[in-house]
Amino acid sequence: MARWTAADVPDQTGRIAVVTGASAGLGLETARVLAARGAMVVLACRDTAKGATAIGGARVVELDLASLGSVREAAEIIRSTCPRLDLLINNAGVMNVPFQRTEDGFELTFGTNHLGHFALTGLLLTHLLRTAGSRVVTVTSNAHRRGRLDLDPEQEYKPGTAYDRSKLANLFFAYELQRRLDAAGATTASLAAHPGNARTDLWRTSSRLERVLIGRALRPVNFWLAQDAHQGALPQLRAAADLSARGGECYGPDGWFQYVGSPGRVRTSPSSYDREAAKRLWTLSEQLTEVSYPVTA
Numbered sequence: 001m002a003r004w005t006a007a008d009v010p011d012q013t014g015r016i017a018v019v020t021g022a023s024a025g026l027g028l029e030t031a032r033v034l035a036a037r038g039a040m041v042v043l044a045c046r047d048t049a050k051g052a053t054a055i056g057g058a059r060v061v062e063l064d065l066a067s068l069g070s071v072r073e074a075a076e077i078i079r080s081t082c083p084r085l086d087l088l089i090n091n092a093g094v095m096n097v098p099f100q101r102t103e104d105g106f107e108l109t110f111g112t113n114h115l116g117h118f119a120l121t122g123l124l125l126t127h128l129l130r131t132a133g134s135r136v137v138t139v140t141s142n143a144h145r146r147g148r149l150d151l152d153p154e155q156e157y158k159p160g161t162a163y164d165r166s167k168l169a170n171l172f173f174a175y176e177l178q179r180r181l182d183a184a185g186a187t188t189a190s191l192a193a194h195p196g197n198a199r200t201d202l203w204r205t206s207s208r209l210e211r212v213l214i215g216r217a218l219r220p221v222n223f224w225l226a227q228d229a230h231q232g233a234l235p236q237l238r239a240a241a242d243l244s245a246r247g248g249e250c251y252g253p254d255g256w257f258q259y260v261g262s263p264g265r266v267r268t269s270p271s272s273y274d275r276e277a278a279k280r281l282w283t284l285s286e287q288l289t290e291v292s293y294p295v296t297a
């Protein structure tokens, strides 16, 4: 079968897409492709100046996922300025950061990668539900396979463990949202995607060895382990735009261990499909963010 590429993204004219973390890496690539295919793209960035220079002419909305106040303000601006919302790409993320708290007191990785996106999606859901065929794409990682939600992130904090946990939470969220949308009979779909290993600034806080191993300099030998940002963005673009993609699916690279390759439908870890765990996380997330969804279990 032919490899799916950015050229397969259908015409997006008349559609509106919000991409979080669109100032760099995979978010920027995703926003570029959607804009090139005619979408009106809203770059939801914590650094609006960086976002404004990223894609000339694109609309930029300030969004700091580590602040629920900022998430509420961003959602309000999007609701009042966008007449429709076809795509919400929950892409922004942090990895391997020292212990820190969000403005609201949550561990930073979980707060940014999961809770911030949970709140943003909930606050935009009415808008998404009104737009027929809209999609929410939440970006996870192969790291979810190591994730455990029963570990308290504040006890013996480990940056890698916190990241794994947040990426499992992304999947619980994406799949549980789809179950709720199904129950509501909504045409909005929730999908997940992951890039494999992509050369972006996300790795800046990783060990020197890891950075060298996936780095550009070793491309002739690490082609099986890491890919560039454009290729890494294709699974989330496919989840967002491929007309044959369905709610509840996850897209990732089709190569060895899903590290690199052409974007296709992939299976995630058996525990990521645990419905009870996903429900528990949902209830906790509603309590912590004080955002409740207009769709129920």
Ligand SMILES: NC(=O)c1ccc[n+]([C@@H]2O[C@H](COP(=O)([O-])OP(=O)(O)OC[C@H]3O[C@@H](n4cnc5c(N)ncnc54)[C@H](OP(=O)(O)O)[C@@H]3O)[C@@H](O)[C@H]2O)c1
Binding pocket: 020, 021, 022, 023, 024, 025, 026, 027, 044, 045, 046, 047, 050, 063, 064, 065, 066, 090, 091, 092, 093, 094, 095, 112, 139, 140, 141, 142, 194, 195, 196, 197, 198, 199, 200, 201, 202, 203, 232
């Ligand atoms: N690269 C990989 O190999 C890889 C592998 C698996 C999964 N992923 C996932 O892919 C997604 C994108 O990562 P990337 O590789 O493109 O990393 P990146 O180049 O570091 O970009 C991350 C983006 O997230 C934004 N961001 C960070 N904290 C934020 C906050 N509090 N509020 C709003 N935006 C925030 C960053 O904004 P600034 O520009 O202001 O820093 C940046 O735009 C993440 O969810 C990551 O977990 C990446």
